[in-house]
Amino acid sequence: xxxxxxxxLLFELSLVLxxxxxxxxGARKLRLPVVxxxxxxxxxxxxxxxxxxxxxxxxxxxxxxxxxxxxxxxxLMFEVGVESTVPELMRVGRSALLxxxxxxxxxxxxxxxxxxxxxxGFSFWLDIFIGATLCATSVGISARVLKDIGKVKSVEGxxxxxxxxxxxxxxxxxxxxxxxxIGTAADPSQVExxxxxxxxxxxxxxxxxxxxxGIVLGLLFSKPxxxxxxxxxxxxxxxxxxxxxxFTFSYLAHKFGLAPIVGAFSAGLILGPDxxxxxxxxxxxxxxxxxxxxxxxxxxxFFLHMGMQVDLKALFxxxxxxxxxxxxxxxxxxxxxxxxxILPGKDGPDRWAVAIGMVPRGExxxxxxxxxxxxxxxxxxxxxxxxxAAVIMMVFITTAMTPPLLLKRLRKIKS
Amino acid sequence: xxxxxxxxLLFELSLVLxxxxxxxxGARKLRLPVVxxxxxxxxxxxxxxxxxxxxxxxxxxxxxxxxxxxxxxxxLMFEVGVESTVPELMRVGRSALLxxxxxxxxxxxxxxxxxxxxxxGFSFWLDIFIGATLCATSVGISARVLKDIGKVKSVEGxxxxxxxxxxxxxxxxxxxxxxxxIGTAADPSQVExxxxxxxxxxxxxxxxxxxxxGIVLGLLFSKPxxxxxxxxxxxxxxxxxxxxxxFTFSYLAHKFGLAPIVGAFSAGLILGPDxxxxxxxxxxxxxxxxxxxxxxxxxxxFFLHMGMQVDLKALFxxxxxxxxxxxxxxxxxxxxxxxxxILPGKDGPDRWAVAIGMVPRGExxxxxxxxxxxxxxxxxxxxxxxxxAAVIMMVFITTAMTPPLLLKRLRKIKS
Numbered sequence: 001x002x003x004x005x006x007x008x009l010l011f012e013l014s015l016v017l018x019x020x021x022x023x024x025x026g027a028r029k030l031r032l033p034v035v036x037x038x039x040x041x042x043x044x045x046x047x048x049x050x051x052x053x054x055x056x057x058x059x060x061x062x063x064x065x066x067x068x069x070x071x072x073x074x075x076l077m078f079e080v081g082v083e084s085t086v087p088e089l090m091r092v093g094r095s096a097l098l099x100x101x102x103x104x105x106x107x108x109x110x111x112x113x114x115x116x117x118x119x120x121g122f123s124f125w126l127d128i129f130i131g132a133t134l135c136a137t138s139v140g141i142s143a144r145v146l147k148d149i150g151k152v153k154s155v156e157g158x159x160x161x162x163x164x165x166x167x168x169x170x171x172x173x174x175x176x177x178x179x180x181x182i183g184t185a186a187d188p189s190q191v192e193x194x195x196x197x198x199x200x201x202x203x204x205x206x207x208x209x210x211x212x213x214g215i216v217l218g219l220l221f222s223k224p225x226x227x228x229x230x231x232x233x234x235x236x237x238x239x240x241x242x243x244x245x246x247f248t249f250s251y252l253a254h255k256f257g258l259a260p261i262v263g264a265f266s267a268g269l270i271l272g273p274d275x276x277x278x279x280x281x282x283x284x285x286x287x288x289x290x291x292x293x294x295x296x297x298x299x300x301x302f303f304l305h306m307g308m309q310v311d312l313k314a315l316f317x318x319x320x321x322x323x324x325x326x327x328x329x330x331x332x333x334x335x336x337x338x339x340x341x342i343l344p345g346k347d348g349p350d351r352w353a354v355a356i357g358m359v360p361r362g363e364x365x366x367x368x369x370x371x372x373x374x375x376x377x378x379x380x381x382x383x384x385x386x387x388x389a390a391v392i393m394m395v396f397i398t399t400a401m402t403p404p405l406l407l408k409r410l411r412k413i414k415s
Numbered sequence: 416x417x418x419x420x421x422x423x424l425l426f427e428l429s430l431v432l433x434x435x436x437x438x439x440x441g442a443r444k445l446r447l448p449v450v451x452x453x454x455x456x457x458x459x460x461x462x463x464x465x466x467x468x469x470x471x472x473x474x475x476x477x478x479x480x481x482x483x484x485x486x487x488x489x490x491l492m493f494e495v496g497v498e499s500t501v502p503e504l505m506r507v508g509r510s511a512l513l514x515x516x517x518x519x520x521x522x523x524x525x526x527x528x529x530x531x532x533x534x535x536g537f538s539f540w541l542d543i544f545i546g547a548t549l550c551a552t553s554v555g556i557s558a559r560v561l562k563d564i565g566k567v568k569s570v571e572g573x574x575x576x577x578x579x580x581x582x583x584x585x586x587x588x589x590x591x592x593x594x595x596x597i598g599t600a601a602d603p604s605q606v607e608x609x610x611x612x613x614x615x616x617x618x619x620x621x622x623x624x625x626x627x628x629g630i631v632l633g634l635l636f637s638k639p640x641x642x643x644x645x646x647x648x649x650x651x652x653x654x655x656x657x658x659x660x661x662f663t664f665s666y667l668a669h670k671f672g673l674a675p676i677v678g679a680f681s682a683g684l685i686l687g688p689d690x691x692x693x694x695x696x697x698x699x700x701x702x703x704x705x706x707x708x709x710x711x712x713x714x715x716x717f718f719l720h721m722g723m724q725v726d727l728k729a730l731f732x733x734x735x736x737x738x739x740x741x742x743x744x745x746x747x748x749x750x751x752x753x754x755x756x757i758l759p760g761k762d763g764p765d766r767w768a769v770a771i772g773m774v775p776r777g778e779x780x781x782x783x784x785x786x787x788x789x790x791x792x793x794x795x796x797x798x799x800x801x802x803x804a805a806v807i808m809m810v811f812i813t814t815a816m817t818p819p820l821l822l823k824r825l826r827k828i829k830s
Contacts, residue, residue: 028647240711294708
């Protein structure tokens with residue numbers, strides 16, 4: 001007797017969970033990472049309309065599924081954060097910073113010049129914009145692979161995660177700059193404001209300020225808070241407190257211009273080994289164990305939903321496919337060259353593992369693409385539907401290639 | 416960089432989870448059941464607008480919170496089902512059937528005649544309708560109390576749960592009859608169809624048919640399915656399979672005219688002790704343990720959201736309060752008299768515990784009330800806003816009084 005849409009959601013959830021597990025099983029058979037199977041299951045579900053059935057179209061556009069998917073990636077990054085600690089992350093700080101800085105600059109330049117050379121018909125602003133879509137790493141998929149094989153705490157894992165945080169801040173800056181620049185181009189009267197540099201400084205200070213202040217305050221106050229919460233002996237108190245911390249940090253991260261997943265990861269960072277002891281005493285389980293059922297439900301929904309966003313039909317165009325391939329190559333080469341080139345050889349992390357871990361592009365690329373499709377320069381949309389499809393293709397290729405390569409590399413350095 | 420509404424949800428979730436735990440702590444201090452504290456926290460959040468702030472109004476109307484709340488009650492009833500088994504439930508079958516039948520008839524008659532006597536201004540159809548709103552027990556709150564103190568498997572717990580299933584089928588029948596009758600009244604040309612009796616038979620057969628066939632098929636096929644799922648060794652496979660079963664049964668229950676929670680409970684019934692062994696081998700935890708983190712997150716959202724539905728402002732009317740009190744008394748006396756009067760004394764369940772457990776009215780009462788506010792008889796809405804508020808008041812009083820009384824009674828019979 002519940003509202004109709006909720007009942008439909010129950011059906012959708014059954015279908016999504018089944019499809020995710022079938023995809024996972026298929027990937028396992030082919031010795032590929034499970035998450036790749038979930039992604040492909042999503043592509044299949046999202047494009048089954050091409051076979052003439054619209055049975056599953058509802059899932060793609062159901063806001064509830066999207067909400068559960070977003071909760072999935074938040075919980076995933078929180079889990080990964082719980083497995084990490086601040087000192088461990090600080091120890092790889094220099095490498096992570098370098099990887100992030102170069103890993104943002106190189107794909108941008110490579111993308112810009114490649115497109116400029118190969119597609120002379122594109123405008124200058126379009127080239128800038130396409131370069132920008134290649135910058136930001138989407139850490140979700142690498143985080144999942146690291147978690148699935150227990151490598152979050154490895155030096156490679158920590159470098160990837162640390163670089164991803166810096167990367168997110170840089171992504172913010174680039175978004176602000178590009179939007180301002182293209183705003184100037186679209187409306188020449190609005191000359192490039194001389195305050196640009198100070199604006200960028202504010203963005204960076206706000207973002208890093210939030211991270212530093214949030215994590216320091218969290219480290220100071222969380223232990224007494226958890227000891228109190230353990231004492232009241234209300235069932236589920238500690239887990240609820242942890243989830244509240246995760247959701248609050250995710251929300252605040254967004255308020256400070258960062259991605260919510262960066263907030264979720266930071267919240268997890270705060271809850272180090274000391275908290276595990278409190279959990280063991282009270283719940284006879286660590287927080288990590290308690291989070292497993294939640295991520296079992298939510299996380300596959302995220303990757304399946306991500307796969308569903310790929311519109312195969314939009315890729316049925318010569319321009320989309322050519323540009324898509326060029327972008328994918330620039331994206332991969334740009335990230336890999338920067339991470340592979342700069343990391344110290346012997347003592348530091350394995351440079352190839354880090355390089356591969358930084359390859360996937362995701363939400364940020366999609367947000368750029370969406371923005372580009374809306375923006376107009378000289379009365380035309382900056383990004384045509386075919387170019388939009390090309391960006392999506394790049395996102396999917398970089399995302400789908402990462403899990404098998406990363407898994408292979410991490411297994412190799414273990415042995 | 417996620418969509419705005421999702422980020423707001425993160426804030427709302429932090430708030431809802433905190434409020435639920437504060438409510439729970441408050442209730443604990445007053446030696447009341449935790450769930451009552453969650454309900455009251457919801458009433459406070461839902462009516463804080465009376466203090467002139469609209470900060471929390473978004474939560475009340477956020478469809479995402481509603482979806483998570485609905486998932487909460489589904490998961491709660493699934494958990495309770497997992498703790499129960501079919502043979503245990505069959506053993507109390509006769510008592511449960513009697514409790515349900517009389518427990519539906521008595522409040523209806525009592526409600527009808529009380530309103531007829533005390534408020535002669537009401538129309539005949541209104542009296543019928545008000546009687547009907549008093550029929551159906553809402554099992555969620557009693558199930559939560561039983562679960563919180565580990566009494567699901569007690570003979571009283573089983574009687575309440577068994578009666579609740581029958582009750583749901585009866586609620587369906589009454590809804591169909593009343594809507595048909597009032598349809599006849601609103602449009603006299605549409606004479607009471609001679610097929611009414613056969614229509615009711617179809618409703619009953621469909622609902623019971625689904626339950627019997629679903630549970631029998633489930634019992635037959637679930638063990639081989641779970642053995643297979645354990646063998647593939649994909650992480651989270653068993654839990655995902657269980658949740659899929661839960662969601663599918665909930666969806667199908669709705670398709671067969673039952674409440675989704677009845678489907679969730681049935682799915683849980685199928686997963687008996689044999690499955691626990693498979694879970695222990697594979698995941699080193701029982702299904703019950705794995706469900707705890709999920710219910711820790713979702714279930715309080717349900718009870719808080721339920722509390723938020725109470726609109727205190729609508730109760731600021733003499734008519735609403737008088738009728739509300741009369742309805743509450745009729746609702747309580749009707750259910751308690753029937754359960755208390757018929758159960759065998761010594762060997763059977765404690766008649767008072769069962770009687771109290773059947774008192775709460777919930778969603779079904781609210782659905783009736785919503786329907787009544789929409790239906791028109793002679794151009795006027797059947798249920799005026801004040802009467803609508805009175806029904807809500809009855810729902811809240813019967814819901815809020817149950818946890819402390821049930822807890823007290825169950826503790827008494829234990830000692």
